[in-house]
Amino acid sequence: MSDRTSLIVGNWKMHRDHLEAIQLLQRLAYHLSEEDTDEQEVVVCPPFTALRSLQTLIQSDRMAVALGAQDCHPEIEGAYTGDVSVPMLARLDVRYVVVGHSERRLFHEEDDALVARKARAALSGELRAIVCVGEGEQARESGRAEEVVLAQLRGSLDGVEPREDADLVIAYEPVWAIGTGRTATPTDAQDMAVAIRTALAERYGSERAADVRILYGGSVKPANIRSLMTLADVDGVLVGGASLSAEDFALIVGHRRAI
Numbered sequence: 001m002s003d004r005t006s007l008i009v010g011n012w013k014m015h016r017d018h019l020e021a022i023q024l025l026q027r028l029a030y031h032l033s034e035e036d037t038d039e040q041e042v043v044v045c046p047p048f049t050a051l052r053s054l055q056t057l058i059q060s061d062r063m064a065v066a067l068g069a070q071d072c073h074p075e076i077e078g079a080y081t082g083d084v085s086v087p088m089l090a091r092l093d094v095r096y097v098v099v100g101h102s103e104r105r106l107f108h109e110e111d112d113a114l115v116a117r118k119a120r121a122a123l124s125g126e127l128r129a130i131v132c133v134g135e136g137e138q139a140r141e142s143g144r145a146e147e148v149v150l151a152q153l154r155g156s157l158d159g160v161e162p163r164e165d166a167d168l169v170i171a172y173e174p175v176w177a178i179g180t181g182r183t184a185t186p187t188d189a190q191d192m193a194v195a196i197r198t199a200l201a202e203r204y205g206s207e208r209a210a211d212v213r214i215l216y217g218g219s220v221k222p223a224n225i226r227s228l229m230t231l232a233d234v235d236g237v238l239v240g241g242a243s244l245s246a247e248d249f250a251l252i253v254g255h256r257r258a259i
Contacts, residue, residue, distance in 0.1 A: 004166070004210075004211070004213050004235045005039070005040060005041055005166070005213070005235075006039070006040035006041070006229065006235055006236045007040065007041045007043065007169065007213050007215060007235060007236035008040060008041070008042050008043070008236050008237055008239070008252060008253050009043045009044075009045065009068060009096070009098075009130065009171075009215065009236065009237070009238045009239065010042075010043065010044045010045065010239050010243025010244075010249055011045045011068075011070060011098065011101070011217075011238060011239065011240050011243060012024075012044065012045060012046045012047065012050075012070075012243060012244060013047075013070070013103070013240065014047060015047070015244055016046060016047065016050060016244070017047075017049065017050070018049055018050040018052075018053040018054075019053075021046045021047075021050035021053060021054055022050075022053050022054065022057055024244070024246055025044060025054055025057060025058075025063070025065070026057070027246035027247075028044075028065070028246040028249055028250055029061065029063050029065065030246070031246055031247060031250035031254075032064075032065075032250055032253060032254070033254065034064075035254075035256070036250075036253045036254045036256075037064035037065070037253075038064075040236070040253075040256075041066060041236075042064065042065050042066065042253055043065070043066045043067070043068040043095070043096050044065060044066075044067065044068065044243070045067075045068035045069060045070050045096070045098060046067075047070070048069065048070075048084055051067060051069065051089070051092045051094065052092055054067060055067060055092050055093050058093070059093070066095045066096065067092065067093055067094045067095060067096075068094060068095065068096035068097060068098065068130070069084070069089045069094045069096070069097045069098070070097075070098050070101070071084070071097070071098065071099065071101070071104060071118070072084060072085065072086050072089060072097045072099065072118055072121060072122055072127075073085050073086075073118070073121070074114070074117035074118045074120070074121045075121070076121075085121075086121050086122055086124075086125035086127055087125060089125075089127065090125055090126065090127060094127060095127065095128060096127065096128045096129075096130055096169070097118075097122045097127050097128070097129060097130065098130045098132065098171070098238075099115050099118040099119050099122065099129055099130065099131055099132070099156075100112075100115035100118070100119075100131050100132040100133065100156050101132045101173070102132060102134055102173055102175045102178060103178075106175075111155075112152055112154075112155025112156045112158070113155065113158065115131065115132075115155075115156040116155065116156050116157060116158040116159055116160055119131050119156065119157065119160045119168075120159055120160055123160065123161075123162065123163065123167055123168070126167075127167075128166070128167045128168070128169060129160075129167065129168055129169065130169040130170075130171050130215070130238070131153075131156050131157065131160075131168070131169070131170050131171065132170075132171045132173050132217070132238070133149050133152040133153050133156060133170065133171070133172060133173070133196075134149060134152075134172055134173040134174045134175050134178075134217075134218070135148040135149050135152075135174055135175065135176075136148075136175045136176060137175070137176035140174065140176060145174070145192070146191075146192065146195050149172065149192060149195070149196070150195060150196070150199050153170070153196060153199055153200075154199070154203075157203065162204065162208065162212065166211050166212070166213060168212050169212065169213045169214075169215060170196055170200070170212060170213075170214050170215070171214075171215040171216075171217050171238045172189070172192050172193060172196060172214060172215065172216055172217065173216075173217035173218050173238060174188075174218050176218075177218030177219050178217070178218050178219070178240065179219070179240060179241060180219060181219050182218075182219060183218055183219045183220070183224050184216070184218060186227045186228065186230075186231055189216045189228060189231060189234055190231040190232065190233055190234060193214045193216070193231065193233035193234050194233050196214055197209055197210075197212070197214060197233055200212055213235035213236060214233055214234060214235055215234070215235065215236045215237055215238045216228050216231075216234050216236075216237050216238070217237060217238030217239070217240070219240075219241075220237045220238070220239045220240070220242060220252065221242045221248065221252070222242070222248055222251035222252055225237065225251070225252045225255045226255055229255050229256075237252065239252055
């Protein structure tokens, strides 16, 4: 295992209004121990409408949980109806922002160039960017998974220069595994993480690449968390559906107590 700090991120997607989000976070906090949050970071990414409520809850109860946002706009301000800027997120104590999630790429037709702009905006606003990459089922079955992922990585990091405080995170999320119950094998996840880290070293140098945390996302659940978190180059997970259950997410966060 590396000395990179593990990162467990729950992506709530378009689930839970602000009152339900408060209840979910309170239940999660009840199930977490100090050991769970002592040597790893735990992040929840609720819908935008719940960020202020959870910010208040985290501050008042001094919870060892950080806030993340599910997206951001690349501009600081402007006539962009329905969008949310990085400075707005920062004022809510958001520390992480997910960019380039496969659902944004699919349903909002976001390309690598836009993802790179969002990543640059997040980093310039002193947020930590979680840049998502991943291949579809056809690419996996045709043996082109690594080729597709690395091309997406290069495009999504165009002009992106991470600082030296672990502010860039890469989330490998094979599209065919998201919400399907299917999960990449530990070997597949580790091999792709190594390929990603090698590409990062070519871009930023080996020392800086070694600081970048690489997450796995795609039907992560309590039953497979141990096998994923023992991989040398997988530094955490991006959790979807299982993060909507306080009990399941707590089991994922508490994976070290089960080993």
